[in-house]
Amino acid sequence: MERIMGGGMLPLVLTSVGVLLLYRILVRLRRGTPMHGAVVVITGASSGLGKECARVFHAAGARLVLCGRDAARLQEVVQELSGSSTDIQHQTFTPNTVVFNLVRADSVEKAAQEILKCYGHIDVLINNAGISYRGNILDTHISVQRDVMETNYFGPIALTQALLPSMVQRRSGHIVVISSVQGKIAIPYRSAYAASKHATQAYFDCLRAEIGHLGIPVTVISPGYIRTNLSVNAVTGDGSKYGVLDKTTASGWDPRDVADAVLKAVRQKSKDVVLAGTVPTVAIYLRTLWPALFFKLMSSRARKEQKHKDE
Protein backbone atom coordinates (compact mmCIF):
# COMPACT_ATOMS: atom_id res chain seq x y z
CA MET A 1 0.00 0.00 0.00
CA GLU A 2 2.86 2.37 1.03
CA ARG A 3 4.68 1.48 -2.19
CA ILE A 4 1.66 2.42 -4.28
CA MET A 5 1.31 5.76 -2.42
CA GLY A 6 5.07 6.53 -2.82
CA GLY A 7 5.01 5.64 -6.50
CA GLY A 8 1.91 7.82 -7.02
CA MET A 9 3.21 10.83 -5.08
CA LEU A 10 6.42 11.43 -7.04
CA PRO A 11 4.77 12.21 -10.41
CA LEU A 12 2.22 14.34 -8.57
CA VAL A 13 4.96 16.39 -6.86
CA LEU A 14 6.93 16.70 -10.12
CA THR A 15 3.81 17.80 -12.02
CA SER A 16 2.99 20.40 -9.34
CA VAL A 17 6.55 21.80 -9.42
CA GLY A 18 6.37 21.91 -13.24
CA VAL A 19 3.04 23.73 -13.21
CA LEU A 20 4.36 26.20 -10.62
CA LEU A 21 7.49 26.89 -12.69
CA LEU A 22 5.43 27.34 -15.84
CA TYR A 23 3.12 29.72 -13.97
CA ARG A 24 6.09 31.80 -12.76
CA ILE A 25 7.53 31.94 -16.28
CA LEU A 26 4.15 33.06 -17.68
CA VAL A 27 3.77 35.74 -14.99
CA ARG A 28 7.32 37.00 -15.79
CA LEU A 29 6.57 37.05 -19.53
CA ARG A 30 3.33 38.96 -18.94
CA ARG A 31 5.04 41.50 -16.70
CA GLY A 32 7.97 41.82 -19.12
CA THR A 33 11.43 43.24 -18.49
CA PRO A 34 12.04 44.23 -14.87
CA MET A 35 12.93 47.90 -14.41
CA HIS A 36 14.92 47.53 -11.20
CA GLY A 37 18.31 49.21 -11.67
CA ALA A 38 17.54 50.10 -15.31
CA VAL A 39 18.92 53.50 -16.39
CA VAL A 40 15.91 55.46 -17.69
CA VAL A 41 16.21 58.93 -19.27
CA ILE A 42 13.02 61.04 -19.39
CA THR A 43 12.75 64.37 -21.23
CA GLY A 44 10.14 66.92 -20.17
CA ALA A 45 10.28 65.43 -16.67
CA SER A 46 9.45 68.65 -14.82
CA SER A 47 5.69 68.46 -15.40
CA GLY A 48 2.68 66.59 -16.76
CA LEU A 49 3.19 63.15 -18.23
CA GLY A 50 6.99 63.29 -17.92
CA LYS A 51 6.76 63.90 -14.18
CA GLU A 52 4.29 61.01 -13.75
CA CYS A 53 6.57 58.74 -15.81
CA ALA A 54 9.40 59.74 -13.46
CA ARG A 55 7.19 58.69 -10.52
CA VAL A 56 6.24 55.25 -11.86
CA PHE A 57 9.71 54.35 -13.16
CA HIS A 58 11.26 55.53 -9.87
CA ALA A 59 8.82 53.35 -7.92
CA ALA A 60 9.74 50.41 -10.16
CA GLY A 61 13.37 50.82 -9.05
CA ALA A 62 14.77 52.53 -12.16
CA ARG A 63 17.85 54.76 -11.99
CA LEU A 64 16.54 57.99 -13.50
CA VAL A 65 18.09 60.83 -15.48
CA LEU A 66 15.44 63.58 -15.57
CA CYS A 67 15.71 66.23 -18.29
CA GLY A 68 14.07 69.62 -18.69
CA ARG A 69 14.83 73.31 -19.20
CA ASP A 70 14.17 74.46 -15.64
CA ALA A 71 16.73 73.26 -13.06
CA ALA A 72 14.65 74.34 -10.06
CA ARG A 73 11.52 72.51 -11.22
CA LEU A 74 13.52 69.35 -11.93
CA GLN A 75 14.99 69.54 -8.41
CA GLU A 76 11.45 69.82 -7.02
CA VAL A 77 10.58 66.55 -8.79
CA VAL A 78 13.72 64.92 -7.34
CA GLN A 79 12.73 66.09 -3.84
CA GLU A 80 9.18 64.82 -4.28
CA LEU A 81 10.37 61.42 -5.46
CA SER A 82 13.01 61.11 -2.75
CA GLY A 83 10.43 61.86 -0.08
CA SER A 84 7.75 59.57 -1.48
CA SER A 85 6.98 56.21 0.08
CA THR A 86 7.41 53.80 -2.80
CA ASP A 87 6.70 50.15 -3.36
CA ILE A 88 8.75 48.45 -0.63
CA GLN A 89 9.53 45.57 -2.99
CA HIS A 90 12.08 47.79 -4.71
CA GLN A 91 15.15 49.70 -3.67
CA THR A 92 14.86 53.20 -5.17
CA PHE A 93 17.58 55.55 -6.41
CA THR A 94 17.86 59.34 -6.15
CA PRO A 95 17.34 60.69 -9.70
CA ASN A 96 19.98 62.67 -11.60
CA THR A 97 19.04 65.77 -13.57
CA VAL A 98 20.35 67.22 -16.83
CA VAL A 99 19.18 70.71 -17.82
CA PHE A 100 19.00 71.64 -21.49
CA ASN A 101 16.82 73.06 -24.23
CA LEU A 102 15.87 70.57 -26.94
CA VAL A 103 15.73 73.21 -29.66
CA ARG A 104 19.45 74.05 -29.36
CA ALA A 105 21.48 71.51 -31.33
CA ASP A 106 24.75 72.30 -29.48
CA SER A 107 23.12 71.91 -26.05
CA VAL A 108 21.52 68.59 -27.06
CA GLU A 109 24.92 67.18 -28.04
CA LYS A 110 26.48 68.36 -24.75
CA ALA A 111 23.49 67.08 -22.76
CA ALA A 112 23.80 63.62 -24.35
CA GLN A 113 27.38 63.39 -23.06
CA GLU A 114 26.26 64.54 -19.61
CA ILE A 115 23.44 61.96 -19.62
CA LEU A 116 25.87 59.17 -20.52
CA LYS A 117 28.25 60.25 -17.75
CA CYS A 118 25.59 59.63 -15.07
CA TYR A 119 25.78 55.81 -15.24
CA GLY A 120 28.00 55.10 -18.25
CA HIS A 121 25.10 53.75 -20.29
CA ILE A 122 21.36 54.04 -20.91
CA ASP A 123 18.73 51.31 -20.88
CA VAL A 124 15.65 53.34 -21.83
CA LEU A 125 15.30 56.77 -23.45
CA ILE A 126 11.80 58.25 -23.12
CA ASN A 127 11.40 61.19 -25.53
CA ASN A 128 8.45 62.85 -23.84
CA ALA A 129 9.04 66.63 -23.99
CA GLY A 130 6.80 68.49 -26.38
CA ILE A 131 4.74 71.56 -27.07
CA SER A 132 1.35 72.01 -28.72
CA TYR A 133 -0.06 74.68 -30.99
CA ARG A 134 -3.36 76.44 -31.70
CA GLY A 135 -4.00 78.37 -34.88
CA ASN A 136 -5.16 78.44 -38.46
CA ILE A 137 -2.59 78.01 -41.21
CA LEU A 138 -3.46 81.29 -42.96
CA ASP A 139 -2.51 83.35 -39.89
CA THR A 140 0.46 81.31 -38.70
CA HIS A 141 4.02 82.61 -39.11
CA ILE A 142 6.26 80.07 -40.80
CA SER A 143 8.68 80.59 -37.88
CA VAL A 144 6.04 79.07 -35.55
CA GLN A 145 5.71 76.03 -37.81
CA ARG A 146 9.52 75.67 -37.61
CA ASP A 147 9.70 76.19 -33.83
CA VAL A 148 7.13 73.47 -33.08
CA MET A 149 8.96 71.13 -35.42
CA GLU A 150 12.25 71.91 -33.61
CA THR A 151 10.82 71.04 -30.19
CA ASN A 152 8.70 68.03 -31.12
CA TYR A 153 10.71 66.52 -33.94
CA PHE A 154 14.29 67.76 -34.49
CA GLY A 155 15.07 68.00 -30.74
CA PRO A 156 14.00 64.44 -29.88
CA ILE A 157 15.62 62.91 -32.97
CA ALA A 158 18.87 64.82 -32.29
CA LEU A 159 18.93 63.46 -28.73
CA THR A 160 18.09 59.96 -29.96
CA GLN A 161 20.86 60.04 -32.56
CA ALA A 162 23.37 61.36 -30.01
CA LEU A 163 22.58 58.53 -27.57
CA LEU A 164 22.07 55.73 -30.08
CA PRO A 165 25.76 54.87 -30.76
CA SER A 166 26.27 53.88 -27.10
CA MET A 167 23.22 51.58 -27.30
CA VAL A 168 24.39 50.06 -30.57
CA GLN A 169 27.83 49.46 -29.09
CA ARG A 170 26.29 47.51 -26.18
CA ARG A 171 23.65 45.87 -28.41
CA SER A 172 21.20 46.93 -25.73
CA GLY A 173 18.76 49.76 -25.04
CA HIS A 174 15.21 50.86 -25.74
CA ILE A 175 13.96 54.01 -27.47
CA VAL A 176 10.51 55.32 -26.56
CA VAL A 177 8.71 58.36 -27.93
CA ILE A 178 5.51 59.98 -26.73
CA SER A 179 3.73 60.96 -29.92
CA SER A 180 -0.04 61.59 -30.01
CA VAL A 181 -3.25 60.45 -31.65
CA GLN A 182 -2.41 63.47 -33.80
CA GLY A 183 0.61 61.57 -35.10
CA LYS A 184 -1.89 59.29 -36.82
CA ILE A 185 -4.69 61.68 -37.77
CA ALA A 186 -4.50 65.41 -38.53
CA ILE A 187 -7.22 67.60 -37.09
CA PRO A 188 -7.95 71.24 -38.04
CA TYR A 189 -6.15 74.16 -36.33
CA ARG A 190 -3.31 71.91 -35.16
CA SER A 191 -1.13 71.96 -38.32
CA ALA A 192 2.25 72.50 -36.62
CA TYR A 193 1.57 69.99 -33.84
CA ALA A 194 -0.01 67.28 -36.00
CA ALA A 195 2.75 67.64 -38.62
CA SER A 196 5.47 67.31 -35.96
CA LYS A 197 3.81 64.22 -34.50
CA HIS A 198 3.29 62.61 -37.94
CA ALA A 199 7.00 63.20 -38.61
CA THR A 200 7.81 61.67 -35.24
CA GLN A 201 5.77 58.56 -36.01
CA ALA A 202 7.50 58.15 -39.39
CA TYR A 203 11.04 58.65 -38.08
CA PHE A 204 10.66 56.20 -35.20
CA ASP A 205 8.95 53.62 -37.46
CA CYS A 206 12.02 53.83 -39.74
CA LEU A 207 14.33 53.57 -36.73
CA ARG A 208 12.51 50.46 -35.46
CA ALA A 209 12.96 48.75 -38.80
CA GLU A 210 16.64 49.73 -38.97
CA ILE A 211 17.82 48.81 -35.45
CA GLY A 212 15.40 46.12 -34.30
CA HIS A 213 17.87 43.37 -35.24
CA LEU A 214 20.47 44.94 -32.91
CA GLY A 215 18.28 44.19 -29.90
CA ILE A 216 17.13 47.80 -29.49
CA PRO A 217 13.32 48.03 -29.54
CA VAL A 218 11.50 51.22 -30.49
CA THR A 219 8.13 52.09 -28.91
CA VAL A 220 5.83 54.81 -30.24
CA ILE A 221 3.08 55.78 -27.79
CA SER A 222 0.13 57.79 -29.10
CA PRO A 223 -2.09 59.11 -26.33
CA GLY A 224 -5.37 60.97 -26.66
CA TYR A 225 -6.08 63.96 -24.41
CA ILE A 226 -4.28 63.91 -21.05
CA ARG A 227 -5.00 66.18 -18.07
CA THR A 228 -1.79 68.28 -18.11
CA ASN A 229 -0.80 71.85 -18.95
CA LEU A 230 -0.14 71.02 -22.62
CA SER A 231 -2.86 73.35 -23.94
CA VAL A 232 -1.88 76.12 -21.50
CA ASN A 233 1.74 75.95 -22.75
CA ALA A 234 0.71 75.73 -26.41
CA VAL A 235 1.97 78.32 -28.86
CA THR A 236 -0.33 80.28 -31.22
CA GLY A 237 0.09 81.44 -34.82
CA ASP A 238 1.96 84.63 -33.84
CA GLY A 239 4.24 82.82 -31.41
CA SER A 240 2.49 83.96 -28.22
CA LYS A 241 1.40 81.54 -25.49
CA TYR A 242 -2.16 80.19 -25.79
CA GLY A 243 -2.54 80.10 -22.00
CA VAL A 244 -5.93 78.35 -21.84
CA LEU A 245 -6.73 75.01 -20.24
CA ASP A 246 -8.99 73.55 -22.91
CA LYS A 247 -12.02 71.48 -21.89
CA THR A 248 -10.67 68.54 -23.92
CA THR A 249 -7.42 68.67 -21.93
CA ALA A 250 -9.10 69.20 -18.56
CA SER A 251 -11.34 66.18 -19.15
CA GLY A 252 -8.53 64.03 -20.54
CA TRP A 253 -6.97 60.90 -19.12
CA ASP A 254 -5.29 61.01 -15.73
CA PRO A 255 -1.53 61.35 -16.44
CA ARG A 256 -0.86 58.70 -13.76
CA ASP A 257 -2.83 56.12 -15.79
CA VAL A 258 -0.96 57.10 -18.96
CA ALA A 259 2.38 56.80 -17.13
CA ASP A 260 1.40 53.30 -15.90
CA ALA A 261 0.61 52.38 -19.51
CA VAL A 262 4.00 53.74 -20.62
CA LEU A 263 5.74 51.55 -18.01
CA LYS A 264 3.77 48.52 -19.22
CA ALA A 265 4.65 49.25 -22.87
CA VAL A 266 8.34 49.55 -21.98
CA ARG A 267 8.33 46.31 -19.97
CA GLN A 268 6.61 44.46 -22.81
CA LYS A 269 8.71 46.16 -25.49
CA SER A 270 5.52 47.10 -27.39
CA LYS A 271 6.08 48.60 -30.83
CA ASP A 272 3.11 50.94 -31.24
CA VAL A 273 0.53 51.79 -28.61
CA VAL A 274 -2.56 53.99 -28.94
CA LEU A 275 -3.89 55.12 -25.56
CA ALA A 276 -7.23 56.66 -26.44
CA GLY A 277 -10.97 56.15 -26.26
CA THR A 278 -13.34 54.80 -28.90
CA VAL A 279 -13.86 57.96 -30.99
CA PRO A 280 -10.17 58.74 -31.66
CA THR A 281 -9.45 55.05 -32.20
CA VAL A 282 -12.29 54.74 -34.75
CA ALA A 283 -11.08 57.98 -36.37
CA ILE A 284 -7.60 56.45 -36.87
CA TYR A 285 -9.10 53.44 -38.67
CA LEU A 286 -11.46 55.68 -40.65
CA ARG A 287 -8.50 57.75 -41.96
CA THR A 288 -7.09 54.59 -43.59
CA LEU A 289 -10.22 52.64 -44.47
CA TRP A 290 -12.57 55.45 -45.56
CA PRO A 291 -10.45 58.60 -46.06
CA ALA A 292 -13.17 60.48 -47.99
CA LEU A 293 -15.52 60.30 -45.01
CA PHE A 294 -12.72 61.22 -42.60
CA PHE A 295 -11.83 64.34 -44.65
CA LYS A 296 -15.51 65.35 -44.78
CA LEU A 297 -15.80 65.05 -41.00
CA MET A 298 -12.64 67.13 -40.53
CA SER A 299 -13.93 69.88 -42.88
CA SER A 300 -17.18 70.05 -41.02
CA ARG A 301 -15.28 70.14 -37.70
CA ALA A 302 -13.15 73.04 -39.03
CA ARG A 303 -16.23 75.01 -40.15
CA LYS A 304 -17.95 74.46 -36.80
CA GLU A 305 -14.87 75.60 -34.85
CA GLN A 306 -14.51 78.68 -37.08
CA LYS A 307 -18.19 79.57 -36.61
CA HIS A 308 -17.83 79.15 -32.86
CA LYS A 309 -14.79 81.53 -32.88
CA ASP A 310 -16.64 84.10 -34.99
CA GLU A 311 -19.62 84.20 -32.61
Ligand SMILES: NC(=O)C1=CN([C@@H]2O[C@H](COP(=O)(O)OP(=O)(O)OC[C@H]3O[C@@H](n4cnc5c(N)ncnc54)[C@H](OP(=O)(O)O)[C@@H]3O)[C@@H](O)[C@H]2O)C=CC1
Ligand atom coordinates in the same frame (compact mmCIF):
# COMPACT_ATOMS: atom_id res chain seq x y z
N1 LIG B 1 -1.62 66.45 -22.67
C1 LIG B 1 -2.14 65.87 -23.73
O1 LIG B 1 -3.34 65.96 -24.02
C2 LIG B 1 -1.26 65.03 -24.62
C3 LIG B 1 0.12 65.11 -24.59
N2 LIG B 1 0.87 64.36 -25.46
C4 LIG B 1 2.32 64.49 -25.45
O2 LIG B 1 2.84 64.23 -24.17
C5 LIG B 1 4.11 64.87 -24.02
C6 LIG B 1 4.17 65.56 -22.67
O3 LIG B 1 3.28 66.65 -22.66
P1 LIG B 1 2.41 67.06 -21.38
O4 LIG B 1 2.98 66.45 -20.16
O5 LIG B 1 1.01 66.81 -21.72
O6 LIG B 1 2.61 68.65 -21.38
P2 LIG B 1 3.44 69.63 -20.42
O7 LIG B 1 3.33 70.97 -21.05
O8 LIG B 1 3.00 69.47 -19.02
O9 LIG B 1 4.91 69.08 -20.51
C7 LIG B 1 5.74 69.32 -21.59
C8 LIG B 1 7.17 69.13 -21.15
O10 LIG B 1 8.03 69.34 -22.28
C9 LIG B 1 9.12 70.12 -21.88
N3 LIG B 1 9.61 70.97 -22.95
C10 LIG B 1 8.88 71.79 -23.75
N4 LIG B 1 9.67 72.43 -24.60
C11 LIG B 1 10.92 72.01 -24.35
C12 LIG B 1 12.20 72.31 -24.90
N5 LIG B 1 12.35 73.20 -25.89
N6 LIG B 1 13.29 71.69 -24.40
C13 LIG B 1 13.18 70.81 -23.41
N7 LIG B 1 12.00 70.47 -22.84
C14 LIG B 1 10.91 71.07 -23.30
C15 LIG B 1 8.60 70.99 -20.74
O11 LIG B 1 9.68 71.26 -19.88
P3 LIG B 1 9.99 72.71 -19.25
O12 LIG B 1 9.94 72.52 -17.80
O13 LIG B 1 11.36 72.99 -19.71
O14 LIG B 1 8.96 73.67 -19.78
C16 LIG B 1 7.58 70.09 -20.07
O15 LIG B 1 8.15 69.38 -19.01
C17 LIG B 1 4.23 65.81 -25.23
O16 LIG B 1 5.10 65.25 -26.19
C18 LIG B 1 2.82 65.88 -25.78
O17 LIG B 1 2.79 66.16 -27.15
C19 LIG B 1 0.31 63.48 -26.33
C20 LIG B 1 -1.04 63.36 -26.39
C21 LIG B 1 -1.93 64.11 -25.56
Ligand SMILES: CCCCCCCCCCCCCCCC(=O)OCC(=O)COP(=O)(O)O
Ligand atom coordinates in the same frame (compact mmCIF):
# COMPACT_ATOMS: atom_id res chain seq x y z
C1 LIG C 1 -17.86 56.26 -32.95
C2 LIG C 1 -17.84 57.00 -34.23
C3 LIG C 1 -16.56 57.73 -34.46
C4 LIG C 1 -16.49 58.45 -35.75
C5 LIG C 1 -15.19 59.18 -35.90
C6 LIG C 1 -15.37 60.57 -36.35
C7 LIG C 1 -14.13 61.42 -36.30
C8 LIG C 1 -14.05 62.16 -35.03
C9 LIG C 1 -12.78 62.93 -34.93
C10 LIG C 1 -12.13 62.68 -33.63
C11 LIG C 1 -10.92 63.52 -33.45
C12 LIG C 1 -10.21 63.11 -32.22
C13 LIG C 1 -9.06 64.02 -31.96
C14 LIG C 1 -8.24 63.56 -30.81
C15 LIG C 1 -7.07 64.43 -30.64
C16 LIG C 1 -6.21 63.99 -29.51
O1 LIG C 1 -6.55 63.15 -28.72
O2 LIG C 1 -5.03 64.62 -29.44
C17 LIG C 1 -4.16 64.33 -28.36
C18 LIG C 1 -3.26 65.50 -28.20
O3 LIG C 1 -2.09 65.42 -28.53
C19 LIG C 1 -3.87 66.71 -27.65
O4 LIG C 1 -3.17 67.86 -28.03
P1 LIG C 1 -3.98 69.25 -28.15
O5 LIG C 1 -2.91 70.30 -28.14
O6 LIG C 1 -4.72 69.22 -29.44
O7 LIG C 1 -4.87 69.37 -26.95
